[in-house]
Amino acid sequence: MSFRGIIIILSLFVLGVAFSGFAAYSETVVHPKEEVTIDAKKLVSQNCAACHGKDLKGDVGPNLHERGQLLTEETIAQIIHDGVNGKMPPMGGGGLKNDKQVEAVAKYIASLGDQK
Ligand code: HEC
Numbered sequence: 001m002s003f004r005g006i007i008i009i010l011s012l013f014v015l016g017v018a019f020s021g022f023a024a025y026s027e028t029v030v031h032p033k034e035e036v037t038i039d040a041k042k043l044v045s046q047n048c049a050a051c052h053g054k055d056l057k058g059d060v061g062p063n064l065h066e067r068g069q070l071l072t073e074e075t076i077a078q079i080i081h082d083g084v085n086g087k088m089p090p091m092g093g094g095g096l097k098n099d100k101q102v103e104a105v106a107k108y109i110a111s112l113g114d115q116k
Helices: 003-030 040-047 064-070 073-082 099-115
Strands: none
8 A cells, every 4th residue: 555545545544533423512511401310309399290189189179199000101191281171281391391291291100009
């Protein structure tokens, strides 16, 4: 291989390393907020406790510790999204702003049964 060929390959290598370093750097700097974890417990006390009780053991709405044990995460997410027969209002798009928050709350409610 010619000397020029080696120089070209070497500089491509150096450029590649520099670029991947830059890409990794810009990723962590540009999207720091996406790393913030969702505080499901807080969302529940803000959006569900008014009807399901401060300790979620029932008030206007049923005891979520008991329901959490019987229902799957998917079903709970569906209920949060759609509400129940006009008796519970749909909560997605209200206090819970996106599917990620709905999923986090559903997971939390489903786990309540395990904590007993
Ligand atoms: C305005 C009052 C109200 C709010 C706010 C509310 N709920 Fe409800 N919820 C109810 C009522 C009433 C029922 C019972 C409906 C029925 O009679 O089947 C219910 C039922 C449910 C059920 C189904 C229980 C079952 O076994 O059928 C789940 C799960 C549930 N709520 C979770 C939540 C979660 C999670 C939140 C917060 C994101 C929430 N609810 C907010 C009033 C409310």
